[in-house]
Amino acid sequence: MKSYDYNLVDKSAEKIVKTVKSTGATVSGPIPLPTHKRIYTVNRSTFVNKKAREQFQLSSYKRLIDIYGSTAKTVDALMKLELPSGVEVEIKV
Numbered sequence: 791m792k793s794y795d796y797n798l799v800d801k802s803a804e805k806i807v808k809t810v811k812s813t814g815a816t817v818s819g820p821i822p823l824p825t826h827k828r829i830y831t832v833n834r835s836t837f838v839n840k841k842a843r844e845q846f847q848l849s850s851y852k853r854l855i856d857i858y859g860s861t862a863k864t865v866d867a868l869m870k871l872e873l874p875s876g877v878e879v880e881i882k883v
Contacts, residue, residue: 791806791820791854791855792852792877792878794848794850799852800820801874802877803820803855807820809868810860812867813860815864817858818855818856821854824852826849828847830846830847831843832846
């Protein structure tokens with residue numbers, strides 16, 4: 791899971807873990823992965839004052855969840871689960 795807001799990632803991870811445990815599969819996680827930070831430096835003015843700059847930071851938060859012993863019921867429950875729009879979920883089999 792990946793998002794720019796850590797609250798959304800944590801709440802989505804709780805929903806996924808709760809859903810998977812209710813179907814009977816075992817869950818390992820959520821494991822927090824390192825935060826990826828991008829820092830952008832922008833000049834404040836276009837022509838004058840080269841030393842006047844602003845910095846902006848964009849952080850992306852990631853969580854890893856391993857699901858063991860999943861069944862068709864587990865997959866169906868995960869497909870029906872509604873997550874917030876700011877969370878990107880990637881599933882690897």
